[in-house]
Amino acid sequence: MADTTQNGFALRIRALLPAGWFPAAPGTGETEQAPVLNALLQGFGSVFAWVWGLLASTSDQTRLATMTGAFLDMFAADFFGTTLTRNPGESDDAFRARIEEALFPSLGTRPDVVNVIADEVGTAGRVIEPRNATDCKGLGTLSSPAIGGGYGYGVAALRYGSRGVPFQLFAQLPTGDTNPPATQTLTRITNVMPAGTIAWVQDVETLD
Secondary structure, X not given: OXXXXXXXXXXXXXXXXXXXXXXXXXXXXXXXXXXHHHHHHHHHXXXXXXXXXXXXXXXXXXXXXXXXXXXXXHHHHHHHOOOOOOOOOOOHHHHHHHHHHHHOOOOOOHHHHHHHHHHHHOOOOEEEOOOOHHHHEOOOOOOOXXXXXXXXXXXXXXXXXXXXXXXXXXXXXXXXXOOOOOHHHHHHHHHHOOOOOEEEEXXXXXXX
């Protein structure tokens, strides 16, 4: 591979000079016989090395996977305007991951809602679908807990499902308080929910 350092470019230029005009480049351990010429060529070599580095860097900025710095910010601005900007102190890798997620979003499934809650709150929340027996488990009897997939009425922490409320879910966000959910969180949940569905969202102190 060609030497693209400052000295490498200086030596390549020196090799193009007419033979006999200047002393040959010194070998390893030898003394430079033309220091003025060498200084001049090193200046040219510095410029060429900088240009080469710029070209290599420019090539990296043509692909999202290798973009860095301001080029990554410009990419996000081109695609998303002001709706997706870099957070204070956010690294290139973290910002790139959010850009890729926005470019190729997974939408319309329960895991998408679960992932949004975890991303917003910083920990897993709880999603309850009234028509999902796994979420409710309250429809059953204490004497025959397995009937109907439930574990019995009146059992702590169990819920009663309903087939009469399709396309709805309840989401509990363990934020440590009971304040109304943040607007940003509600918007993000709405964005991943299928059309015609409803999410009832609640901040809770704990999921216990």
